[in-house]
Amino acid sequence: MSFANTTTLPLATFKPNHFQLEVSDKVATVTLNRPEKKNPLTFASYRELTDFFLAAQKDEAIAAIVVTGAGGNFSSGGDVFEIIGPLVAMETKELLKFTRMTGELVKAIRACPQPVIAAIDGICAGAGAIVAMASDIRLGTAESKIAFLFNRVGLAGCDMGACAMLPRIIGQGRAAELLYTGRVLRGEEAERWGFLNRLVAKDALIGEAQTLASELANGPTFANAMTKRMLEMEWAMSVESAIEAEAVAQALCMQTEDFARAYRAFAAKKQPVFEGN
Template identity: 70%
Template sequence: MNRTHAVIPPLSAYKARHVLMTVTDGVASITLNRPEKKNPLTFDSYDELTAIFAAARKDETTHAFVISGAGGNFSSGGDVLEIIGPLTEMNVPQLLRFTEMTGDLVKTMRACPQPIISAIDGICAGAGAIIAMASDLRFGTEASKIAFLFNRVGLAGCDMGACAMLPRIIGQGRASELLYTGRALGGAEAERWGFFNRLVDPANLIEEATKLARQLASGPTFANGMTKRMLQAEWAMSIDDAVEAEAIAQALCMKTEDFRRAYEAFANKQKPVFKGD
């Protein structure tokens, strides 16, 4: 399975083939769009999502992402017939190439400087739950069901970075429960545990997520990217190293024009208009 990620143009000009994507006012909206099967992922959609987030690192016009699913569900995970079935016939080197490919999606989501918001309704399972986990912010509904169900299909919970990331979001004990049992986490419980930033009425889910994305996209985007970079990097740092790293990061932000604009706007009792430079 020798797969290479597609090279894509700037996101505003890119025509997605395996997901839906539009870019408006600096916000890229991605929709997992196989509603008849609860939006499962395929080899091709994995590749395309990875390519999109990889391209986002060099895209200076896209400043935030919203990911959602069509038809009242987020994603049921890997497609049983198109992914799970073929995996049972692969040898170990082929399987390793597959698991590394799925991990590349998480890596590119975390490496792109833009904040990613997942808007989650209905089923959010397996790799779908991983996409939600790898996002920076998560909006859910009362009807959401989050399931890291790898254990229920005979696999370990350590999939695509779950054992590293999920405990940092909801705590070690709660993450252990989900990864050992594969049980579903309901919407209200997911908010109480800190997996969801907030619960939203299903009718307003995309609107609310997009509203926040536009707010972030209109903010100091270089600084937002630095915040994301440091949130990621500091997981492996001591407190002293983190303080030193943040001193460098903040000094760089202080050289941006957005910092100067904010000062001048404050001095003139105006609201700053950020441009990301």
């Protein structure tokens, strides 16, 4: 059983075996597609999803990504029989390879310059909740059921960056409650807590996520990538360091043609058409 990285491929030639991939108008839509089991993750799908996001980092034709699940659920997390069962039989060295491999998926999502939008309906649990957490924007439905279930299987809540990222999204106390109890956070509460950006009607979820992704993809993508990078970097900075880093970042953005395009469009009382350079 190998947890090693495979060769990074351009998305135009990326042919996944463990999820569906559709590309349209600079937006890639990833659909977890084992609906009969509520779209669980396996060793192979972890690796393939990581490879996808690594490939996305180098593909300038893709400007935004939507992640969703088939059959009315996002993802039930790690497959009980295909992941948890084998893990019980592993020794420490192999277990550490696995936990580092799962963390690579989160790091790949965070490192890719494109905004990532999670479209969440139904079950979004365990590693599925982590994928949603790692995304930049989360849309959900009233039927969304989000749960960080690690303590339910005798594990700590500190999985795949949850103790670092979840408090920054919903606050320390609320994150502690979810990670200690493993309870379900339902759609309306998830929106109130700030985990979901907004609620969408069930039948409009994927369409609204793709519309938002298309809007971002047709925006100033160099600047969007810079925003994502600074949101990530500034977690570990003082306010003074962050202000200086943002001064440098914004000066770089002011050198782009998109900045000049926006000025010319404003002067002509037109909408700017961004090209990402």
